[in-house]
Amino acid sequence: MNIERLTNWFRHLPTHIVLILLCALWLVPTLGLLVTSLRPVQAVNVTGWWTVLSPPIGSSEYAQQCSTCHGEEGDAIPDADLTDPEVVGDYPRSTQLLAMLEKEIDGQPHLEDNPLPDAQQAANIAVYLKRISGIDAPPRFTANNYIDALMGYRGKRTYLEDCATGEQALDLNCNISDLLNPRGMGRAMLNSLLVTIPATILPILFAAFAAYSFAWLDFRGRQFLFALLVGLQVVPLQMTLIPISRLYAQLGLNGTFWGVWLFHTGFGMPYAIYLMRNFLGSLPRDLFESAYLDGASHWTAFTRLAIPLATPAIASLAIFQFLWVWNDLLVALVFLGGTTPVLTYQISNMVTSLGAGWHLLTAAAFLSFLLPMIVFFALQRFFVRGMLAGAVKG
Ligand code: HEC
Structure with missing residues (x-):
């Protein structure tokens, strides 16, 4: 029994190791992003996120060369209290600090037997003195x-x-009111919601009608139309950008929400219809036939039977479509541009062409995937069921 368990454990070991490595591969950069987004910009610019828990710069040099007289906290000598910004403020640069250390105190060298710190050590000590005197002491974490x-x-x-x-x-x-200023992520989030919610509901709504008719209505050319629809999925989105934007220009839809909603509806529908048709088609035929025999109209069968039974498929479609539209940059850039910036557009604006501002970028990235995370975890029990939607045909 025990040996069986042991061999079992060893058999699964490689899988577990690979899984753990994969998790680490994803989690470590994400953790780094999170930590960076919570650090003050001064710190982000000089040290990496993995140094957050290491002791502050210069503390080891200080402990070696200065703490014997000035004390651990820097306030052991009342005449030269290193936690007092007025004392430390006289030596903002490490060269000034070195010059002072070279001077004698009452005929004795300042450091007595200790050697003078070299340039790098002096620079670190200067940083440390600024920190303990509160001249320039950014907190470890900040919002x-x-x-x-x-x-x-x-x-x-x-x-x-x-x-x-x-x-x-x-x-x-x-x-x-600054939250709604057009350059901020707050406004961009609102715009993204205004784009995403209708662009998720509309295609799924239309696809539900279409899927029902493909599955349970008999009309000529049904197979052909369905095949055409499946085939349409291979049309790359990029190919249609120019024709559609010219069409929109004639209709005055460029730069409006209607433009993106319609575009996402058009591109979301083929896959949604395909998935839902397969799902509805796999429901037991008897169910629908007995409903029709009892005098149910197609409308009743659709609203009372098909839709409630298709909830898992609808939920997984909703997640997919939501994430796709939320993360989309291309369509929003072409049809909304900078006039109505969405999240993805605004994120790319956080860093300047010279690379400044990426402390903002990290925070913006986290803000942008907050909502998808919530949606995903809220709907995840549907997600697994829905992934199998249409996979097994009864
Ligand atoms: C051997 C003891 C000793 C050591 C080691 C020592 N100091 Fe001092 N330090 C003193 C004394 C004593 C004074 C007070 C001098 C005075 O009263 O003018 C002082 C004063 C100072 C002052 C204030 C100068 C001013 O403008 O009044 C600074 C800044 C300072 N020390 C920095 C350092 C730093 C940085 C180190 C480590 C590299 C260090 N000290 C190491 C004894 C020491």
Whole structure:
């Protein structure tokens, strides 16, 4: 019995190792993104996210060369309290600090027997002194990146600090209305929702009608139409961008929500119809026939039988379509552009051409996948069932 268990365990070991490695491969960068998004910009610019839990820069040099006299906390000598910004403020640069350390105190070298720190050590110590004296001590973690990304703020310092001193960039009001400023992720999120919700509901609604008729109505050319529809799925989206945008220009739909809704509806429908037809077609024929015998119209059969039974398929379609539209950049860029920026568009704006601002990018990325995560976890029990939708034909 025990040996059986052991061999079983060994047989599954490679699978488990591969699974753990795969998880790590995905989770480590995501964790890095999360940690970075929560760090202050000063820290993001000089050290990697994996250093968050290591001791602050210069603390080891300080402990070696200065703490014997100045104490662990830096406040052991009352005349030279290193936690006092006025004392440390006299030596903002490491060269000034070195020059001071070279001077003698009461005829003795400042450091007595210790050697003078070299340039790099002095620089680190200078950083450390600034930190303990509170001159320049960004907190370890901050929510400022999220606030700045939501507000779309790019200033000398963070949105909150600049608003507190009244030095904010001109077109911001420093109140909740800034969330709707067109350069921020807050507004972009709203736009993305306005694009995504109708673009998810519309194709599934139409596809449900079409799937029902393909499955349970008898009309001429049904097989042919269905085959055509399945075949249509191979048309690449990119190929249709130019013709459709010319058509939209004539209809005045460029730059409107209607334009994207219609486009996503058109491209979402073939697959949705295909999946739902297979799902509805696999329901027992007797069910529908007895309903018709009892005098049910097609409408009753559709609303009372087909739709409730197809819930898993509809839910999985909804997830797929939602994620696809939410993550889409191309269609939104072509038909909405910068006038009505969506999340994906705005994220790409967070980093400037010189690479500045990627602390904002990390926060923006997390904001953008918050909602898909919620949707996914809320609907995931349908997801597994729905993936099998239409897979087994009865
Ligand atoms: C041997 C003891 C000793 C060591 C080691 C030492 N200090 Fe000092 N330090 C002193 C004393 C004593 C004073 C006070 C001098 C005075 O009263 O003017 C002082 C003063 C200072 C001041 C204040 C100068 C001012 O403008 O008043 C700074 C800054 C300082 N030390 C930095 C350092 C740093 C950085 C190190 C480590 C690299 C260090 N000290 C190591 C003894 C020490």
